[in-house]
Amino acid sequence: MNNYLQIANAGKLYLIVGLVLAFVVGFCIFFLIRSYRAGISMGMDKKILRRAITSSATFTAIPSISTLLGVLALAGSLGVPVAWLRLSVIGNLQYEATVAQIAAEGLGKTLDSAVLNMSDLVTILLIMTIGIIWSCVFTALFLKPYTKKLAGKKNDGSVKKHGPSFSSIAMVAMFIALCSAFIGNYVADFIVYGAEVPILTAIVSAIVMAIFEYLIKKKGHKGLESFSLALSMVIAMAASVGFAQFFGGM
Amino acid sequence: MKDENEFDYDNYIEKTHTYGTILMVIGIVLLLAVPFLIASVTGSHINWPGFRSGVIKVLLIYIPSSAAEFLIYTPMLGVGSVYLSFLTGNLTNLKLPCAFSSREIAQTQPGTKEDEIIMTLSIATSALVTMLVIALGVALLVPLTPILQNPTLKPAFDNVLPALFGALGYQYFIKDLKLSTFAMVLSVAICIFVPSMIGQTGTMIIVLGAVTLAFAFVIFKATQKKAQSLIDENNSNKDQ
CATH class of the missing domain: 1.20.5 (Single alpha-helices involved in coiled-coils or other helix-helix interfaces)
Structure with a gap:
């Protein structure tokens, strides 16, 4: 293990991350108990309240393994504690991986443990945190007035416009642009510099995802839905090891 | 009751x-x-110069998308669950489906008092279970760290992003092939004609995001205009 990863996986970092996560756990437990008590005070059936808790726990347990695989994927370059924090609070794998890459580029580097150092790591982590924090900032600042406005609209009985809105199309367009930026990069990297492994890895991942989509949508294996992204990634990452050996390293 | x-x-x-x-x-x-x-x-x-260079690109992309997420998802959730969801993350892929499933089970209606309680219980439980699973996984991961950092496995971790965007790309490209072809051709062309853009994905996301969004808007307006003219035509036929 190189020196950077030794420090990035040091016990002190686990302690710092553990303290933040303990706060978030406390936040969740506080809201859980408060809402349970409120439900009872409102006269809701205890059985329904408990069922909401147990069904949510069982619903979440298996898909959470996918988030864990995300931790595993990021831990190779950012170390386990940072990957653990970033995937437990606010973000998701897609955001964290993308922003970590943009942040590394800003430092003139790549997300590669061989070229990163601890100063890079803390800089990348600060960029990742500042980038993802905005939904929390908006919630802290605007949730109260926004929910009041929404309640007011409901009382007005205002009718929603019919037809597809541009916001849903814009969301898809943004994701298409995001994916094209990366995949276009791998295609050009192959054409210009002959780097085969990234584009081949992306192709394997896309093929595996296509198979999962077929099994989910055409064959009705809905249980695979939560795992399709994580498993496509893990299979493609495993394939990249074979590609790297076949083409004589990257 | x-x-x-x-x-x-x-x-x-x-x-x-x-x-x-x-x-x-x-x-x-x-x-x-x-x-x-x-x-x-x-x-x-x-590294402050590196920080400035990276953070500007990230903010340009993620402040608007965070604002959109806040505006879109808040009406779907209750008050308590919004605070929990945005702090604990994994909203679209985990928390929302989980909360909607609980809503179905409890048979509550969005916006009611009962729904506020059910959504909060559901999101809080979901967040706690996710954190527990990850914590247990991390505990198992620590002894495996030397194996995971074996040089033979290094290409796997160097290719996390190609693996992520291959799968995500498939999911999004099939949603709109016209838009996807446009964005992919543009992306490859820029990187081939300006090779310094290879590896500058942060800049590419901003450029492609703006152009693809503009192209999507043009298509959206053209489709709307076409639909409106068909409605007008139908109405005038009915009147006759």
Whole structure:
């Protein structure tokens, strides 16, 4: 293990991350108990309240393994504690991986443990945190007035416009642009510099995802839905090891 | 069944906002403190020029998308669950489906008092279970760390992003082939004609995002115009 990863996986970092996560756990437990008590005070059936808790726990347990695989994927370059924090609070794998890459580029580097150092790591982590924090900032600042406005609209009985809105199309367009930026990069990297492994890895991942989509949508294996992204990634990452050996390293 | 007279729901919501805001602010401060704490215990420092270069690109992309997420998802959730969801993350892929499933089971209607309680219970439980699973996984991961950092496996971790965007690309490209072809051709062309853009994905996301969004808007307007002219035509036929 190189020196950077030794420090990035040091016990002190686990302690710092553990303290933040303990706060978030406390936040969740506080809201859980408060809402349970409120439900009872409102006269809701205890059985329904408990069922909401147990069904949510069982619903979440298996898909959470996918988030864990995300931790595993990021831990190779950012170390386990940072990957653990970033995937437990606010973000998701897609955001964290993308922003970590943009942040590394800003430092003139790549997300590669061989070229990163601890100063890079803390800089990348600060960029990742500042980038993802905005939904929390908006919630802290605007949730109260926004929910009041929404309640007011409901009382007005205002009718929603019919037809597809541009916001849903814009969301898809943004994701298409995001994916094209990366995949276009791998295609050009192959054409210009002959780097085969990234584009081949992306192709394997896309093929595996296509198979999962077929099994989910055409064959009705809905249980695979939560795992399709994580498993496509893990299979493609495993394939990249074979590609790297076949083409004589990257 | 209900005994709402004894329970001041408005006061409960008011206090949820107060506690939620305070805890959210503490959470934000703690998260921002982590890089500085790690820097101080490891003797490293923030690379400010590198930070400025990266953070501008990230903010240009993620402030608008965070605002959109806040505006879109808040009406789907209750008050308490919004505070929890945005702090604990994994919203679209995990928390929302979980909360909607609980809503189905409890048979509550969005916007009701009962729904507020069910959504909060559901999101809080989901967040706690996710954190527990990850913590257990990390505990198992620590002894495996030397194996995971074996040089033979290094290409796997160097190719996390191609693996992610291959799968995500498939999912999104099939949603709109016209838009996807446009964005992909543009992306490859830019990188081939300006090879310095290879590896500059942050800049590419901003450029492609703006152009693809503009192209999507043009298509959207053209489709709307076409649909409107068909409606007008139908109406004039009916009138005749």
